[in-house]
Amino acid sequence: MTDHPTIQIIAIPGIPLIRAGDDLAAMLLDRLIAADLRLQDGDVLVVTSKIVSKAEGRAVWLHDVVPSPQATELATVCQKDPRLIEVILRESKRVLRTRPGLIIVEDRRGFVCANAGVDHSNVAGEDWVLCLPEDPDRSALMLRRQLEAVTGARIGVIIADSHGRAFRMGTVGVAVGVAGVAGLLDLRGRPDLFGYRLQVTQVGLADEIAAAASLLMGQADEARPAVLVRGMPYPLREGNAQELVRPRELDLFR
Amino acid sequence: MTDHPTIQIIAIPGIPLIRAGDDLAAMLLDRLIAADLRLQDGDVLVVTSKIVSKAEGRAVWLHDVVPSPQATELATVCQKDPRLIEVILRESKRVLRTRPGLIIVEDRRGFVCANAGVDHSNVAGEDWVLCLPEDPDRSALMLRRQLEAVTGARIGVIIADSHGRAFRMGTVGVAVGVAGVAGLLDLRGRPDLFGYRLQVTQVGLADEIAAAASLLMGQADEARPAVLVRGMPYPLREGNAQELVRPRELDLFR
Numbered sequence: 283m284t285d286h287p288t289i290q291i292i293a294i295p296g297i298p299l300i301r302a303g304d305d306l307a308a309m310l311l312d313r314l315i316a317a318d319l320r321l322q323d324g325d326v327l328v329v330t331s332k333i334v335s336k337a338e339g340r341a342v343w344l345h346d347v348v349p350s351p352q353a354t355e356l357a358t359v360c361q362k363d364p365r366l367i368e369v370i371l372r373e374s375k376r377v378l379r380t381r382p383g384l385i386i387v388e389d390r391r392g393f394v395c396a397n398a399g400v401d402h403s404n405v406a407g408e409d410w411v412l413c414l415p416e417d418p419d420r421s422a423l424m425l426r427r428q429l430e431a432v433t434g435a436r437i438g439v440i441i442a443d444s445h446g447r448a449f450r451m452g453t454v455g456v457a458v459g460v461a462g463v464a465g466l467l468d469l470r471g472r473p474d475l476f477g478y479r480l481q482v483t484q485v486g487l488a489d490e491i492a493a494a495a496s497l498l499m500g501q502a503d504e505a506r507p508a509v510l511v512r513g514m515p516y517p518l519r520e521g522n523a524q525e526l527v528r529p530r531e532l533d534l535f536r
Numbered sequence: 537m538t539d540h541p542t543i544q545i546i547a548i549p550g551i552p553l554i555r556a557g558d559d560l561a562a563m564l565l566d567r568l569i570a571a572d573l574r575l576q577d578g579d580v581l582v583v584t585s586k587i588v589s590k591a592e593g594r595a596v597w598l599h600d601v602v603p604s605p606q607a608t609e610l611a612t613v614c615q616k617d618p619r620l621i622e623v624i625l626r627e628s629k630r631v632l633r634t635r636p637g638l639i640i641v642e643d644r645r646g647f648v649c650a651n652a653g654v655d656h657s658n659v660a661g662e663d664w665v666l667c668l669p670e671d672p673d674r675s676a677l678m679l680r681r682q683l684e685a686v687t688g689a690r691i692g693v694i695i696a697d698s699h700g701r702a703f704r705m706g707t708v709g710v711a712v713g714v715a716g717v718a719g720l721l722d723l724r725g726r727p728d729l730f731g732y733r734l735q736v737t738q739v740g741l742a743d744e745i746a747a748a749a750s751l752l753m754g755q756a757d758e759a760r761p762a763v764l765v766r767g768m769p770y771p772l773r774e775g776n777a778q779e780l781v782r783p784r785e786l787d788l789f790r
Contacts, residue, residue: 286546286548287547287549287752287760288544288545288546288547289544289545290545291543292542295541379788394702447701447702447782448702448789449782449787449790450740450781451738451781451782452741452779452780453738454740454747456704465706466706467706469754484705485708487706489704489706490709494545494747494748494751497741497744497748497768498541500769515752526705526706528703532705533703534638535702
């Protein structure tokens with residue numbers, strides 16, 4: 283079976299609960315060695331935004347949050363905790379849609395998503411919420427540099443979150459931070475099998491990798507917050523998650 | 537490495553160009569045997585919508601198409617061939633957005649996508665276009681039944697296409713037809729590690745599998761139109777792609 287082009291998605295086992303200040307790179311290296319998994323050139327390491335956020339101390343204790351009048355008003359519409367809404371607003375550029383139980387924003391990083399990516403689960407207790415990493419592309423780059431420095435392998439790193447979609451049900455894994463691998467893969471102008479030039483040809487590569495990794499990560503199972511994607515058929519290049527953010531002028535649905 | 541939870545995405549090599557009337561199941565079985573790949577319980581076979589459409593004779597010769605006045609008018613706005621627009625309109629319930637070079641519709645199957653999934657590449661010549669399978673869920677079910685009858689394995693089948701996203705750049709693989717595997721995976725109410733009940737908990741499972749398969753399929757490389765996904769950590773259940781269509785009343789962005 284190894285004769286056929288094959289991608290492997292491998293869960294890195296045994297990653298402990300992450301706390302603020304933890305050295306994520308060191309912990310991942312430790313677990314990779316324990317699992318006899320050696321990083322190879324071309325590997326893409328996918329980690330959940332949650333463990334990166336936790337290591338970076340991005341948890342917020344709701345008792346410390348004083349909601350603004352705007353947050354209080356919005357909380358009534360959304361039927362959510364005003365302190366949670368306050369945190370969401372601090373993480374957002376603008377609010378796009380609100381409904382009971384739902385708030386969709388453009389977050390500070392440009393991502394259109396529910397709750398600005400602020401997470402109310404898998405933080406130790408209901409009075410804590412977890413924000414996205416401050417600058418997920420930078421977090422991915424730092425993690426990559428640390429892992430490459432130790433292993434000597436040339437790798438990609440993707441920080442993954444789960445987002446809903448405007449026109450489809452269900453969340454899917456998406457890339458919120460990227461380093462060492464293309465966010466967008468540009469196939470513009472490459473001829474197809476019949477020599478006809480393709481028109482729609484930018485692939486959301488890092489999002490597809492994040493979705494693939496998400497198949498193993500699950501949603502409620504934080505025992506698998508890191509996944510190795512091995513055997514990518516594309517050569518790695520520098521890239522970032524901002525490539526995946528649709529500019530407002532190309533947005534037809536806002 | 538086989539000790540860790542691992543998903544394999546395996547390209548089925550050597551699939552020939554597909555023509556109308558071809559027995560896709562027989563061809564896939566032939567290639568699986570030639571590659572010494574035996575279907576196993578829990579495998580998910582992902583095939584491009586293109587090869588299913590071709591086998592089902594869904595190519596349209598543009599010289600046979602007489603554009604309606606509406607199509608001609610829309611073609612001016614979209615700067616596209618009026619005959620192509622006519623085919624797109626026949627495949628659509630309604631037009632949602634138009635711009636020069638772009639037409640986004642709700643297609644007959646409920647998918648919000650560009651061009652109603654009508655493809656102008658990888659069909660033999662510029663005067664041919666290819667529509668989505670008439671009923672991709674049914675196509676997936678038929679393919680699954682044929683493959684299961686011969687192999688005795690209990691498998692899932694996903695028919696994948698590439699769609700753009702409202703708020704993110706780049707296309708990603710999505711499921712347009714599904715059989716034998718969940719479209720949506722429902723984690724509602726499952727407690728997380730701290731016992732806190734998850735709120736956002738429906739995962740677009742078939743879309744994530746399609747995205748994973750798309751990493752190997754590529755866009756311009758029709759030599760890899762079928763991919764085996766092996767090692768899914770979820771038990772297979774009956775499902776379909778209609779689970780992934782967001783109902784209009786839950787759509788905030790149309």
